[in-house]
Amino acid sequence: MTTTRVRADDDPTGELDLADFAFTRAAWLPAPVERVYALVSDVSLIDRWSPTASGVRYDDGAGPEPGAWFGGHNRRGEREWASRSQVLAASPPEEFSFVVGGVAEGAVRWRWTFRADGGGTIARQEWRLLRPHPAFGPTRRDEPALRATMAASAETTQLALARWLHEHPEG
Numbered sequence: 001m002t003t004t005r006v007r008a009d010d011d012p013t014g015e016l017d018l019a020d021f022a023f024t025r026a027a028w029l030p031a032p033v034e035r036v037y038a039l040v041s042d043v044s045l046i047d048r049w050s051p052t053a054s055g056v057r058y059d060d061g062a063g064p065e066p067g068a069w070f071g072g073h074n075r076r077g078e079r080e081w082a083s084r085s086q087v088l089a090a091s092p093p094e095e096f097s098f099v100v101g102g103v104a105e106g107a108v109r110w111r112w113t114f115r116a117d118g119g120g121t122i123a124r125q126e127w128r129l130l131r132p133h134p135a136f137g138p139t140r141r142d143e144p145a146l147r148a149t150m151a152a153s154a155e156t157t158q159l160a161l162a163r164w165l166h167e168h169p170e171g
Contacts, residue, residue, distance in 0.1 A: 021128070021129035021146075021147050022126070022127060022128040022129065022147075023126070023127055023147065023150070023151045023154070024124055024125070024126045024127075025124070025125050025151065025154045025155055025158060026122060026123065026124045026125070027122070027123055027125075027158040027159070027161075027162055028117060028120050028121070028122055028123075028162075029120055029121045029122075029123050029158075029161060029162050029165055030119070030120045030162065030165050030166050030169070031120060031121060031165045031169075032116070032119075032120075032121065033093045033114045033115065033116040033121040034092070034093045035121075035165075036093070036114055036121040036123055036161075036165070037092050037093035037094075037096060037114050038092075038093075039161070039165075040096055040112050040114075040123070040161075041064035041090060041092070041096040042064070043056045043057070043058060043064075043070050043072070043085075043098075044056055044057050044058070046072075046157075048160070048161075048164060049156075049157045049158075049160035049161045049164060050153065050156075050157045050160075051153055051156050051157070052074055052075055052076060052149075052150075052153045053072055053073070053074055054072060054073050054074075054075075055072050055073045056070060056071070056072030056073075057070060057071065057072065058070045059071070064087060064090045064092075064096060065087060065090050066087055066088065066089060066090055067086065067087060067103075068086070068087045068090075069084060069085070069086050069087075069102075070084070070085055070087075070098075071083065071084045071085070072085075076146070076149050077149075083100055083101075084100075084101065084102065085098045085099060085100045085101070085102075085106075085110075086098060086099055086101075086102040086103050086106070088103055088109065088111075089111075093114055094113060094114055094115075095111065095112065095113050095114070096111075096112045097109060097110060097111035097112065098110055099130070106130055106131075107129065107130055107131050107132070108127065108128065108129055108130060108150075109126075109127070109128045109130055110125070110126070110127055111124075111125075111126040111127075111128075112124065112125050112126075113126075123158065123161075125154045125157070125158060127147075127150050127151070127154060129146070129147070
């Protein structure tokens, strides 16, 4: 794996290793893989489960397909901002991924993968920082806090999705 480093003027080492700014969380969800994929790829539903995203919608005429754009709002602590994302992969029912800021110049990649497991689905949610961005905090030292916050958010999202699926077994 190639290590990507970026200049960070306020970091005593002078650079950040972006390989350190990634995580994966997995959960077993009580629904068939096709249903889980459909729920996750319908970005307008994310605020049912996510503690950090709200008001997410595909652009008019767009849907879960590579190249499609969607927008919404994010919050972290007292900070709130609008974001635009572009779908990177949409391969039902195995993978759905997108890049915050767009595939060409984005700052963060979210990737969901799905695998059938008995009567449910193992869903893996991956997050990777692609480049620093001012929305993440005023200094490069804020990026570790961002990773911790996003990991906690991913865990909360998966637990809330599992609970919702349990409470809504038919739809």
